[in-house]
Amino acid sequence: xxxxxxxxxxxxxxxxxxxxxxxxxxxxxxxxxxxxxxxxxxxxxxxxxxxxxxxxxxxxxxxxxxxxxxxxxxxxxxxxxxxxxxxxxxxxxxxxxxxxxxxxxxxxxxxxxxxxxxxxxxxxxxxxxxxxxxxxxxxxxxxxxxxxxxxxxxxxxxxxxxxxxxxxxxxxxxxxxxxxxxxxxxxxxxxxxxxxxxxxxxxxxxxxxxxxxxxxxxxxxxxxxxxxxxxxxxxxxxxxxxxxxxxxxxxxxxxxxxxxxxxxxxxxxxxxxxxxxxxxxxxxxxxxxxxxxxxxxxxxxxxxxxxxxxxxxxxxxxxxxxxxxxxxxxxxxxxxxxxxxxxxxxxxxxxxxxxx
Amino acid sequence: xxxxxxxxxxxxxxxxxxxxxxxxxxxxxxxxxxxxxxxxxxxxxxxxxxxxxxxxxxxxxxxxxxxxxxxxxxxxxxxxxxxxxxxxxxxxxxxxxxxxxxxxxxxxxxxxxxxxxxxxxxxxxxxxxxxxxxxxxxxxxxxxxxxxxxxxxxxxxxxxxxxxxxxxxxxxxxxxxxxxxxxxxxxxxxxxxxxxxxxxxxxxxxxxxxxxxxxxxxxxxxxxxxxxxxxxxxxxxxxxxxxxxxxxxxxxxxxxxxxxxxxxxxxxxxxxxxxxxxxxxxxxxxxxxxxxxxxxxxxxxxxxxxxxxxxxxxxxxxxxxxxxxxxxxxxxxxxxxxxxxxxxxxxxxxxxxxxx
Numbered sequence: 001x002x003x004x005x006x007x008x009x010x011x012x013x014x015x016x017x018x019x020x021x022x023x024x025x026x027x028x029x030x031x032x033x034x035x036x037x038x039x040x041x042x043x044x045x046x047x048x049x050x051x052x053x054x055x056x057x058x059x060x061x062x063x064x065x066x067x068x069x070x071x072x073x074x075x076x077x078x079x080x081x082x083x084x085x086x087x088x089x090x091x092x093x094x095x096x097x098x099x100x101x102x103x104x105x106x107x108x109x110x111x112x113x114x115x116x117x118x119x120x121x122x123x124x125x126x127x128x129x130x131x132x133x134x135x136x137x138x139x140x141x142x143x144x145x146x147x148x149x150x151x152x153x154x155x156x157x158x159x160x161x162x163x164x165x166x167x168x169x170x171x172x173x174x175x176x177x178x179x180x181x182x183x184x185x186x187x188x189x190x191x192x193x194x195x196x197x198x199x200x201x202x203x204x205x206x207x208x209x210x211x212x213x214x215x216x217x218x219x220x221x222x223x224x225x226x227x228x229x230x231x232x233x234x235x236x237x238x239x240x241x242x243x244x245x246x247x248x249x250x251x252x253x254x255x256x257x258x259x260x261x262x263x264x265x266x267x268x269x270x271x272x273x274x275x276x277x278x279x280x281x282x283x284x285x286x287x288x289x290x291x292x293x294x295x296x297x298x299x300x301x302x303x304x305x306x307x308x309x310x311x312x313x314x315x316x317x318x319x320x321x322x323x324x325x326x327x328x329x330x331x332x333x334x335x336x337x338x339x340x341x342x343x344x345x346x347x348x349x350x351x352x353x354x355x356x
Numbered sequence: 357x358x359x360x361x362x363x364x365x366x367x368x369x370x371x372x373x374x375x376x377x378x379x380x381x382x383x384x385x386x387x388x389x390x391x392x393x394x395x396x397x398x399x400x401x402x403x404x405x406x407x408x409x410x411x412x413x414x415x416x417x418x419x420x421x422x423x424x425x426x427x428x429x430x431x432x433x434x435x436x437x438x439x440x441x442x443x444x445x446x447x448x449x450x451x452x453x454x455x456x457x458x459x460x461x462x463x464x465x466x467x468x469x470x471x472x473x474x475x476x477x478x479x480x481x482x483x484x485x486x487x488x489x490x491x492x493x494x495x496x497x498x499x500x501x502x503x504x505x506x507x508x509x510x511x512x513x514x515x516x517x518x519x520x521x522x523x524x525x526x527x528x529x530x531x532x533x534x535x536x537x538x539x540x541x542x543x544x545x546x547x548x549x550x551x552x553x554x555x556x557x558x559x560x561x562x563x564x565x566x567x568x569x570x571x572x573x574x575x576x577x578x579x580x581x582x583x584x585x586x587x588x589x590x591x592x593x594x595x596x597x598x599x600x601x602x603x604x605x606x607x608x609x610x611x612x613x614x615x616x617x618x619x620x621x622x623x624x625x626x627x628x629x630x631x632x633x634x635x636x637x638x639x640x641x642x643x644x645x646x647x648x649x650x651x652x653x654x655x656x657x658x659x660x661x662x663x664x665x666x667x668x669x670x671x672x673x674x675x676x677x678x679x680x681x682x683x684x685x686x687x688x689x690x691x692x693x694x695x696x697x698x699x700x701x702x703x704x705x706x707x708x709x710x711x712x
Binding site: 085088089155156158159160161162163164165169172173177179180182256263 | 444463520533
C-alpha cells in the first residue's frame with residue numbers, strides 16, 4: 001500500500017504520458033484535475049492486487065471522447081457521477097476504483113471519484129498502455145463483464161447499457177452518446193471482484209507510471225539523459241530520433257486520427273519515420289519498413305527533456321525521440337491479438353514483436 | 357372496453373395513416389406485424405382511460421428511427437424487449453401499454469408487447485398525431501416523467517437513460533444510439549399512473565383511428581366518397597387537390613426530411629401547394645401563403661381511395677388530396693406550442709389555427 005500525494009502526480013503524469021503512446025487523454029490536464037481533488041479531499045490509497053479481499057468490489061472508470069476536445073473542454077466530476085450511476089443500477093457499492101488504461105489522463109481518472117468518496121485505487125489497469133476504444137481491454141478479453149456500463153456528462157445526463165451483444169457494441173453505443181454529450185464524458189463499469197482483477201488486469205502499472213516519471217525527473221535534476229532514465233526503468237528501445245516535418249490530424253467520429261512524419265537527425269539522418277494514430281500511435285515505419293506495431297507501445301517524447309507528447313499536441317518542428325516498448329503479455333496471446341492486434345485497426349499485417 | 361381483433365387492424369392502420377400526417381412509421385408494415393402477433397397470441401383488450409385503476413402502471417412504447425429505413429428493415433419484438441428492460445430497471449411491472457403517438461405504425465406498436473404479455477392497451481396516446489422526435493409528447497408537456505427510458509434493438513442490445521436534464525436530451529441520446537442500432541429501434545418509458553394518463557394524454561385516439569378507417573372502408577365498399585367519410589368522422593377540411601410534381605427527400609441524422617410540391621387540379625388548377633416535412637408534414641403553403649401549420653395536422657391521401665400516403669412513400673405523379681385537421685387542444689396552449697409549435701421546428705412564423 002502506498003498513497004498518491006500531490007507530489008506524486010507530476011511523476012505519474014509523465015509516466016502515464018509515456019505509457020499512453022500518444023493517447024489516453026492529456027496527462028497534464030489530468031494532473032491538474034487530480035491535484036485539485038487531492039488538495040480538497042486528501043491523498044488516495046493505492047492497493048496492490050494481492051491486498052484485495054474476496055468481498056471487494058472494484059469499479060473501473062475512464063474518460064471517453066476525443067483528446068483534441070478534452071484539452072479545451074476539461075472533464076470535471078463525470079467519473080464520480082458515472083460511478084454513482086452504476087452503483088445505483090447494480091445495487092453494489094464500490095470498495096475500490098481501478099483505471100481503464102494507464103495511459104494519459106485516464107491513469108489519473110480513478111483518483112477523482114476515489115478522492116471524493118474516500119476509496120482506494122488498485123495498482124493496475126485494463127490495457128497497460130492506452131487504446132482508443134472501450135472494448136480494447138484485457139479485462140474483457142479474459143472474461144470480466146463489459147456490461148452493465150454507466151456513462152455521464154457534466155450537465156446531469158446519464159446512460160446505462162444494461163446488456164449488449166459484445167464489448168464492441170458497448171463502444172458503439174457509448175461513443176454515439178459521448179458525441180452528443182460534446183465529445184467528452186466518463187464511464188464506469190459494473191464492479192469486478194479481486195479474482196477478476198488478478199486474472200484480467202495489467203498489474204502494478206500505477207507504480208510503473210510513477211517510477212518512470214520519477215526517473216525522468218531525477219535525470220533532469222541531475223543533468224543526466226532522461227531517455228536513458230526511462231529505458232533503465234522499463235525495458236524498451238529508441239526507435240528513431242528526428243524532427244516533425246509533416247502532420248495530418250483531424251477530429252472525426254469522436255476520435256483524433258492522423259499521421260505524423262519525422263525526418264531523421266544524427267544517426268537517423270538519411271531516414272524518415274511515419275507513425276499513424278487513432279488517439280494513440282498504432283504503427284511506425286522507417287522509410288517504409290514497419291518497426292513497431294500495435295499492441296507494442298510507440299511513444300513520442302521530446303528529445304531534450306523526455307516530455308511525452310500526446311497526439312493532440314504534436315506540432316511541426318518538434319525535435320522528438322520515438323521509443324518502443326513490448327506490449328504486456330496479456331495482449332500478445334492469440335485472444336489478445338484478435339482484439340488489439342494490427343488487423344483490429346485495419347492494418348493487414350501480422351504482429352511482429354519488437355526486439356529490445 | 358373493446359378488443360382489437362385481426363379484422364380491426366386494417367381500419368386502425370388507415371386511420372393512423374391519416375392521423376400520422378405522413379409519419380409515425382409505415383402503417384401497413386405496422387399492421388402486418390400486429391396481425392402476426394394477434395394471430396399468435398389472440399386479440400388485445402383496449403381500456404378507456406376511465407377504466408384504469410389507481411394502482412395501474414402504464415408503459416408507453418414506441419418505435420424510433422427513420423421511416424425510410426423502417427420499411428426495409430422491419431421491426432420485430434423490440435418494443436417488448438424495451439418494455440422488459442424498463443420493467444427490470446424500475447422494478448415495476450406494467451399492467452397496461454399505451455401508444456406514444458397515434459400516427460402511423462406507432463399506433464399499433466403497443467399491441468405487440470401487449471399481445472405477447474397478455475396486457476391491455478389504453479385508448480390514448482401522447483400526441484394525437486405523429487411527431488418526429490421523442491420529446492414532442494403531451495405526456496411530458498404536462499408533467500409525466502420523460503426518464504427513465506429503455507431502448508432496445510433486434511440484436512440484443514439495450515440502453516437505459518436513468519436521468520437527463522430535459523426530454524430533448526433523452527431524444528438526443530436515444531437518437532444517437534438508434535442510428536448505431538441501424539436507424540430502427542423501440543423504446544419504453546417509465547410507467548405512468550392512471551391520473552397521469554388522464555391529465556396528459558390525448559384520449560380515445562385508438563377508437564378515433566379505427567372509426568376513421570371504418571368510414572373510409574365503408575365509403576369504398578358503397579362507392580361513396582371516402583374523403584367525405586373521413587371529414588364526417590373527424591372535423592377537418594380539404595386544403596388542396598392536385599398532382600405531385602416535385603419531391604425532395606433525404607435520410608439524414610436519423611430522419612426523413614424534405615419537401616413535396618403539388619400542382620393543383622380542378623378547383624385548385626392555378627395554384628400549387630408546398631409541404632415541408634421531417635418524418636411528418638409540418639407546414640403547408642398554397643402559392644406562398646401558409647394554410648396549415650404544425651401542430652395542426654396536414655394529411656396527404658390519394659384522391660381516389662383516400663389511402664393515406666406517408667412521407668417515405670410520396671412519389672412523382674400521385675394524385676393526392678391534402679386534408680387539414682385542428683391540433684388536439686393540449687397542443688394549442690402556450691406550453692404546448694412552446695414544445696411543438698412552428699418555431700420548435702425552425703419556422704419563424706406564429707401558429708395560426710386552421711378554420712374549418
